[in-house]
Amino acid sequence: MTTAAELLAGIPELAGAEPVTRVTIPARLEYTHTPGSAQTRFLTALPDKRLLAERCPQCTRVYVPPRGACPTCGVATTEQLELPHTGTVTTFCIVNIAAKGLNIEVPYCYAYVLLDGAHVGLHARVGDVPYADVRIGQRVEAVWNEERLGPSLASISHFRPTGEPDADPESYRRWM
Amino acid sequence: MSKQPVAVVGVGQTKHVAARQDVSIAGLVREAAVRALADAELTWADIDAVVIGKAPDFFEGVMMPELYLAEALGAVGKPMLRVHTAGSVGGSTALVAANLVAAGVHGTVLTVAFEKQSESNAMWGLSLPVPFQQPLTAGAGGFFAPHVRAYMRRTGAPDTVGSLVAFKDRRNALKNPYAHLHEHDLTLEQVQTSPMLWDPIRYSETCPSSDGACALVLTGDSGAARAPRPPAWVHGGAMRSEPTIFAGKDYVSPQAGRDCAADVYRQAGVTDPRRQIDLAEIYVPFSWYEPMWLENLGFADQGEGWKLVEAGVTEMDGDLPVNPSGGVLSSNPIGASGMIRFAEAALQVRGLAGEHQIDGARRALGHAYGGGAQFFSMWLVGSERPDH
Amino acid sequence: MSPAARSVDRHGRGRDVAVVAFAQSNHTRRTDQLSEVELVMPVLHDVLKQTGLTANRIGFTCSGSSDYLAGRAFSFTMALDGVGAWPPISESHVEMDGAWALYEAWVKLRTGEADTALVYSYGKSSPGSVRDVLTRQLDPYTLAPLWPDSIALAALQAQALIDAGLTDEPRLAETAVRSRRAATGNPHAQLRGSADPAELLQRPYEVEPLRRHDCPPISDGAAAVILAAGDTARALHANPAWIRGIDHRIEAHQPGVRDLTESPSTRLAAAAAGAFDAPLDAAELHAPFTAQEVVLRRALYLSDDVPVNPSGGPLAANPVMAAGLIRIGEAAALIHRGEAHRVLAHATSGPCLQQNLVAVLEGTNGNRNGNSPRSTDGTRGGAR
């Protein structure tokens, strides 16, 4: 394959010039993000430490956070209900690799927490427990980030074990 | 209304590497396309339409890059379509192209998929700082690791299975000149002791980040008759999607994957995939997905996929070789990875896979998935023209 | 340059496919209160209701949208929630205007693998500056680093037309006025009605020679169409809008390589779609800028008596990524309402009309003596 240097060699004015092979082209676009009605309802309840879920009028499944539609029925979820701050770990991993921009100290436990009464797992950290002791089925409760309560999921610092016995696998088997 | 038969008569791909610093984006896709045309012994003038696919535009920082790629792909004056179905896009793109031939809309179609991840950073592209969220993972590894754990818990698979897959695919890659990773001295022990990134996924059990492109030339009966080398015939192809997150989603074995495979098998007249399919190129970006997809695709009973791995069934000399090319674990230009699976399946049934050829391969499955394990695309190709 | 010659005839043979339902949102400058799925879902419900179909009876679903518009990778995956993709559906997505999603769906129906298809697209331009976002679709080495915005590129094209004597600023203003006054009859349009041309021409330039009235509004919006094949179409609609031909072509990318006063890709696509085989009753053209209508009219050999954009067109509402699909929907709606028999729809993509799609839609029953499409000046279209 031809190179830039070979092409330049044929042009007297440029013969021998150090060829450009790469160029850095920064780009910046500014957006204003709005999360929509359903997520706004959920987010604005977080500063009050309220976990606002929404129920599908057709299949009655409970979504938290709600995203505006029941994804299996394709209809708006408009009935709100408040969920307790407790739930069950349905699966998890231990993250040992720091990701640029995430600003979370590694290692940490990233888990799906099925809040009591919900039918989808909330993605959250599990802490205040040695990672070797985190289990599928473990009962956990929300720890709020008192300094950073606001309309963001960052209001929940993490979940920690409640010390209750593990949940019956049948209670969460379908709702990982 | 019967579909026209579709044949793959040209396959081309680039040598996949971390950074193709010698070519522009156009130069990269062009290289794969030229090789596919050369394989088919066709020229740009023989192509009626171009279908191109890639994953998110943020990966290269070019919005709808197909607009700028029209000249490089000889598409000026022709129809050009751009597909984007997340990680499954390489497969979906090939299927959209195949449908153009099957529907009788075009005679010969060039389809291309690519990713030039070195222009930016996939981690960045996947983790744009969307407000109000609290991102807990960056990239795909953390996202899929909990699903792997759920699989291990559900099936009781020993935690060594993932390393067996990784070791197999990396050794297979040594026979594939286009594969990104050529780790000649890798040992199983090294895989098993490599750092745990997202427990239970180890470093050596994850795919690399690659620059690369893949291209196929698809045609019908008359095109296949003129082809200089044996064609691969499409016996079945399907896409299925389910929502990203929903109550009752089975992350370990998504229904969309099962339904997609069932549709392909129905079209191809396959009733016993384990026996009737000679090999599979399966989209396995993290090694544990091999046993998971073996079950999802009906090659193993539920909970039994890992046993096939342990028994060596999926090795190059096993009775269902999986990813003789080295798979996504050895090369991952994201947008192209699905099409590479489809292409490798075609090469096998054409008998043109070179050193990683499986002897006597007559029917092969190409598989891709994407999004939150929600988008699936598959095709089954064979050496014989389908008789429907 | 003429692959059409080798392609299978698009409008003589194969399976007949028709538009049997069309719905769109009320397009607005902002929809801050709505996520993409909240924007698109009511439109999906609307088309399904029109046909009595449910999502799980649809054979194929295809959508069009852009991550760059949303500012997020994989933005389309969440919009899928509005479809209710369960049990899993046969589905695809193009990173293009929804008109190309419709094309992919049309192909799928032609294979016989599906009898019905749901096509949707959406665009929320409000989160970013669409004028600047679109600079990112230019050649990343020689064009994008200069940030030539979409109005600037359209203005270069407009000036080329003026230099060639093909239009002038007063005539462009008349196009804007005609479009926006036509939109008074379209409840979904964003801009309805217009000041007189003389007044518009007093206003400042955006990028000379284009003034604000020459440019499309910035819109958030969504649209959906249901396609059906053969007897299924006849069962779902009393007067299906049959797609007699559909084709799309792309040109070279660099504006400086092309003659900006011409659109050879539009003409090729139109010829392949059969647009020149019989007279047209109306045309819905995806010309977001007034001057682009001049280019398209020439490429399509449209005479002045063919009503263009009776809906108001993209000058009245321009939800990027949906505006092309809306042209096909509006063309079909004219047929559904019995206001036209044979209508051309056009969609475009890329800088200065780089890529163009043309579809020709026809009613079943002739209806050639029916009412003509509404037009602002009270004259009847469809003279033949």
Added chain:
Amino acid sequence: MPPEVLSAPLIVEFPFTRSTGPVLGAFLTGLRERVVLGARGSDGRVLCPPAEYDPVTAEELTELVPLGRLGTVTTWAWNERPRPYQPLDTPFAWVLVRLDGADTALLHALDAPRHAVHTGLRVAIRWAEERSGAITDIACFEPAPDTAEGPAV
């Protein structure tokens, strides 16, 4: 129903690193050295900016030719209010310029008073003081001196 509309800025920013390949690499090298290169197409036309692949035949193009530093405006658009990152922050004209020796036109900015801008105007390259091998090494165009000779439009 929503108590308020939440909104927050979302900044999408990245320093994309682009490898250029031979043709664009040579073109950008030329800009750095104040030489503009065009590519000779299959039909003999000279394309500038140089195309890697011929727009008509799709053939790979590898013959590069140096072009003049003067050119002719083939169309223009007056930009009274420049936007962020555009080549100039004072009012300017967007122009397509056919450089002497080329058959196609290059997009760039023209720094000239509004009344001076017209199709057919002869223009000259104003080079950026610091050049790194990028299209922005051309700072902009400016009207050519009256004595500048060139092909008729």
